[in-house]
Amino acid sequence: MSKIIRIGTRDSQLALWQAKTVQQQLEHLGHKTELVPVRSTGDLVLDRPLYELGITGIFTKTLDIAMLNGDIDIAVHSFKDVPTILPIGIVQAAVLKRGNIKDTLVFKNNEEFLAQKDAIVATGSLRRRAQWLNRFPTHTVVGLRGNVQLRLQKLKDNEDWNGAIFAAAGLGRLNIKPENIENLDWMIPAPAQGAIVITALEEDEELLAICAELNHEETEICTTIERKFLNLLEGGCSAPIGALAYIKDEEVIFKGVLLSPNGEKKIEVTRTEKVGNHQNIAKYCSDYVIERGGKVIMNGIKTQNKKINIYSTKSLTEGQMQLLNNDLVATSNDAVKINLNRISAAVLKAPMKNVIITSQNTVDAILTNCPKEDLNFENIYCVGRRTKRLVERRIGKVVHAENYGKDLANFLAENLKEREVTYFCSDLRLDYIPDILTENNIKINEIEAYQTKYDAIEVAKDIEGVMFYSPSTVQSFIKKNHANGIAFCIGDSTALEARKHFKDVRVAKIPTVESVIELVNEHYN
Numbered sequence: 273m274s275k276i277i278r279i280g281t282r283d284s285q286l287a288l289w290q291a292k293t294v295q296q297q298l299e300h301l302g303h304k305t306e307l308v309p310v311r312s313t314g315d316l317v318l319d320r321p322l323y324e325l326g327i328t329g330i331f332t333k334t335l336d337i338a339m340l341n342g343d344i345d346i347a348v349h350s351f352k353d354v355p356t357i358l359p360i361g362i363v364q365a366a367v368l369k370r371g372n373i374k375d376t377l378v379f380k381n382n383e384e385f386l387a388q389k390d391a392i393v394a395t396g397s398l399r400r401r402a403q404w405l406n407r408f409p410t411h412t413v414v415g416l417r418g419n420v421q422l423r424l425q426k427l428k429d430n431e432d433w434n435g436a437i438f439a440a441a442g443l444g445r446l447n448i449k450p451e452n453i454e455n456l457d458w459m460i461p462a463p464a465q466g467a468i469v470i471t472a473l474e475e476d477e478e479l480l481a482i483c484a485e486l487n488h489e490e491t492e493i494c495t496t497i498e499r500k501f502l503n504l505l506e507g508g509c510s511a512p513i514g515a516l517a518y519i520k521d522e523e524v525i526f527k528g529v530l531l532s533p534n535g536e537k538k539i540e541v542t543r544t545e546k547v548g549n550h551q552n553i554a555k556y557c558s559d560y561v562i563e564r565g566g567k568v569i570m571n572g573i574k575t576q577n578k579k580i581n582i583y584s585t586k587s588l589t590e591g592q593m594q595l596l597n598n599d600l601v602a603t604s605n606d607a608v609k610i611n612l613n614r615i616s617a618a619v620l621k622a623p624m625k626n627v628i629i630t631s632q633n634t635v636d637a638i639l640t641n642c643p644k645e646d647l648n649f650e651n652i653y654c655v656g657r658r659t660k661r662l663v664e665r666r667i668g669k670v671v672h673a674e675n676y677g678k679d680l681a682n683f684l685a686e687n688l689k690e691r692e693v694t695y696f697c698s699d700l701r702l703d704y705i706p707d708i709l710t711e712n713n714i715k716i717n718e719i720e721a722y723q724t725k726y727d728a729i730e731v732a733k734d735i736e737g738v739m740f741y742s743p744s745t746v747q748s749f750i751k752k753n754h755a756n757g758i759a760f761c762i763g764d765s766t767a768l769e770a771r772k773h774f775k776d777v778r779v780a781k782i783p784t785v786e787s788v789i790e791l792v793n794e795h796y797n
Contacts, residue, residue, distance in 0.1 A: 276304045277479070280335045280344030283309035284419045289445050290468050291348040293368070297486050308344050310334050336362055339471070345479060346472045351464035351495055356503035358471065365472040365483035370491040372440040373466040373516060375400060375456045378427060379435035383454065389611065394427060394436040398533055402512035403459050404437070405535030410609065410725070420446055441466040460514030460529045463498035467491055490519055493547070497554050501528050504558035505566065511573050517553070524550040528557045530566050533573065534605055536587065539564050565590075581736045582792060585728060585745035586785065595789045597796055604739075607728035607748040613720055615641040623648045626684075626693040628705065630655040630677055634696040635662050637721035644668075653693075655680050656783060675783050676764055681708035688714060696721040700744050702765060728752045737795070739788050743769035760791050 277298060281291035288309065295305045311334070335347040336359050346365060358364065377393075385391040391408070394416035395401055401413045414433070416423050420442050427436040440455060470486065472479050498515035505513055514529040526543045541557045558566075568590055582596070584604035596602055610633050620642035627649045629635060638647070644667055654660040654673040663670050672687075674680040681704055684693065692715040695705060699720055706716050726748035731738075737758040740746050746759070746769040755773035763783040770777045778795065780787035 276306055277482075278308050278343070278345045279305055280308050280310060280338050280347040282335070283311055286420055286442050286446060287348070287350070290350065293468065294346075294348045294470060294486070297368075298482070301482070301485060303482060308338070310338055310344075336471075339473060345476070346470050346483065349469050349471065351467040351469040351499075352462040354464070354469055354471075356499050361474055362471050363474045363480070364469060365480050366470045366485075366487040367492045367495055368468040368470075368486060369488040370494070371466040371468075372444055373461045374440040375459045375461060375465075376438050376440040376443060377435050377454045377456055378424065378438055378443075378450045379452045379454070380427070380433070381452070383452075385434040391434045392430075392432055394423075394430070394433055397437070397462070399462055399512045399514055399531075400437045400459065402531035402533055402535040402538075403514065403529070406531055406538050407458065407535075409535065410611075420448060424448070424450070439465060460527055461516055463502045463513065463515040464495040465516075467495050469495075493524065493550065494518055497524065497526060497550065500554035501526075501558050504554060505530060505561065506570060506574075511570065519547060522547050524553060526553050526557060528561065530561050530569055532569050537565065537569055539566050539569070581796075582739065583729075583731045583735055583737075583749075584739040585749055586739070586741045588785070588789075592785060592789060595786065595793075597793050600792070600796060603729075603731070605727070605729050607726070607745045608742070609725040609727045611723045611725065612637040612640050613722055615719060615721065617642050617646070619719065621646045621648060624650065624694045625690050626651045626653065626688065628653050628655075628680070628684075628693055628695045629659060629663055629667075630680075630697065630701075630705070632659055632662050633698070634721045635659070635666055638696065639666060653680060653684065658784070677702060678704040678708070678765065681705045684709060684714065685712035691715060693717070694719060698722055698724050698744075700724045700747075702743055704765070726751055737792060738774075739792065740766050740770055741785065741788070742766055746770050746773070758795065760788050760795075762788050 279291050279295055281287050291307055295307060298305050332349055332354050335344065338344045339347055339362060351367065389410045391411045392414060393404055393411055394414050396415055396417045404411065404413055416426060416436055418426065420438065423436060423438070427433055470483050472483060494517035497517040501515045502513055512531040512533055517524055517526045524545050524547055528541045529538065531538045539561045541560045543553050543557050545553055581600050582602040584602060585607035586604065587606050588604045593602065615637065620638060629652060647667060649668060651671045652663060652668060654663055654670050655677050656675060660670045660673040672683060674683060685708055691713055693709065694717045696719050709716055724744050728748040728751065730752045733754065733756060735757050737760055738749060739760045741762045743766055746766060750773055759770035759774040759777045761767040761770050761777060761779050764779060767777050767779045778791055780791045
C-alpha cells in the first residue's frame with residue numbers, strides 16, 4: 273500500500289503495546305504506518321466499575337468515531353472490550369494469535385486469606401467479581417479501575433486489600449512480574465480475552481486484504497464462538513459472562529458460564545465438536561443456559577440500572593419476585609449473612625428440660641453439630657410458624673409457639689413450672705426474651721448457635737420502600753443507607769427497630785415473606 277496506514281489506539285501503555293505489535297507486523301509486510309493515540313471514556317472515568325457505567329463499547333467508541341470521520345484507517349483493540357455488534361460501516365479485519373487467556377490473582381504477603389472467612393479482593397470486572405463471590409461468598413469485592421500500573425499501585429496503597437485480579441495477558445505484555453501471583457485456572461475468562469483485534473472500514477477492500485494477512489485462523493474460530501455465545505445471551509461488558517473455546521486434537525472444546533452479579537446463581541455449560549462442525553456450539557450453549565434460568569438472570573441485569581422502587585433485605589426467590597406487582601422494580605440480597613457456630617456435641621447431648629428455638633438458623637446449627645437421634649430436648653418452645661414446622665419435621669414436637677419472641681417470653685413467664693431454660697440464639701439477639709424471663713426469675717442458659725454478619729448493599733437515595741425481615745436486617749441496611757421511603761416489616765420486633773430510623777413503618781399481617789410482599793402490593797395499588 274503506497275499511503276501510510278494510520279493505526280488508531282487508546283493511549284494507555286498496554287494499548288500502545290498492542291498497537292505497536294500490529295505496526296511491526298504490517299511494517300514487516302512492507303507497509304508504512306503511524307500510530308494515532310486517542311483517549312477513551314473508559315480511560316477517563318476511573319472512579320466507577322465498568323458495569324456501573326451501564327454501557328458497552330466504552331473503550332472502543334472513540335476509535336470508531338475517529339475511523340468513521342476519516343482520522344484513522346484501522347483501530348487496534350483488546351478483543352474482549354469490543355461489542356459483539358460493530359457500528360455500521362466498520363468490520364473485523366483480523367484477529368492476531370491469541371495470548372494468555374487466564375485471569376491472575378496478585379496478592380500481598382501470602383495466600384492464607386483464601387482460606388479465611390473475611391478478605392478483600394479488588395476488580396472492576398463484574399464477571400470476575402461474580403465468579404470470585406461464587407467461590408468465596410464471605411469475601412468482600414471492591415471496585416478497581418485504571419491502567420495496569422495504577423491498579424497495582426492501588427493494591428499496594430490499600431492496606432486492607434488482600435489481592436486484586438488482573439488479566440495475565442496484560443501483565444505479560446508489559447513484562448510486569450509481581451512477586452506474589454497465582455493463575456486462577458478455575459475462573460472462566462471473558463469472551464475473546466487475550467486476543468487482539470483489528471477493525472477497518474467495510475468499504476476499504478485494499479486495507480482489508482492487507483489486514484487479512486495478519487489473521488490467525490484458530491484464534492478467529494475460537495473468539496467467534498465465544499462472542500456469539502455472548503451475543504446470544506445479550507450480554508456485554510456489563511454482564512457476568514465467561515466463555516472460552518480452544519482447539520485440541522481437531523476438536524473445538526467450549527466452556528461457558530453465566531452468573532448473577534452477586535455470584536449466588538451460576539449456570540455452566542460445556543460442549544465439544546469436531547472442527548468444521550463447530551458452527552452451532554454457541555447457539556446450543558446459549559440455549560442451554562437460557563433454559564436453565566439464564567433468562568431470569570439476564571432480565572435482572574437489564575433492569576439493574578433502572579430506578580428501583582423496592583429493596584428487599586432478603587434474597588427473593590423467582591416465585592416470590594413474580595408475586596410483586598408488574599409495575600414494581602425490585603432488587604434483593606441477603607442483608608445479613610449467617611455463619612453457624614461449632615457447638616460441643618457433649619453440650620447438645622446433655623438432657624435439656626426447656627429449650628427455646630427462635631429461627632431456622634438455630635435448627636441448622638444444632639443439627640450440623642449433633643444428629644437428631646442424640647438430642648435430649650424434653651420441651652421445645654418456638655418463635656414463628658415456619659420455625660415450628662421445621663423443628664417438628666427435623667427435631668421433635670413443639671410444646672408451644674408464638675409469632676413473636678416477646679409473646680413467647682410472656683407465655684413462659686406465666687406458664688413455665690421449671691424456672692430454667694436453654695436459649696439458642698444469635699450473637700445479635702434481641703433482649704426481649706432474656707429480659708422478660710430474668711425479670712420473672714427464670715434462669716437462662718444462653719448458647720450462641722450462629723453469628724450474623726451485616727451485608728446490605730448501598731441502594732439509590734430515591735428508593736421508595738425497603739422490606740425488612742428481622743431487626744438485624746434493619747441494622748444492616750442503616751449501616752450502608754439512609755432511612756428513605758417506607759419500611760415494610762415482617763413483624764412487631766422488626767418494626768420496633770425500623771421506627772428508630774423510618775418515619776413510615778408498615779407491619780405485615782402474618783410473619784412471612786409472602787405477607788410482606790402482599791403489604792407492598794397493597795400500598796402500590
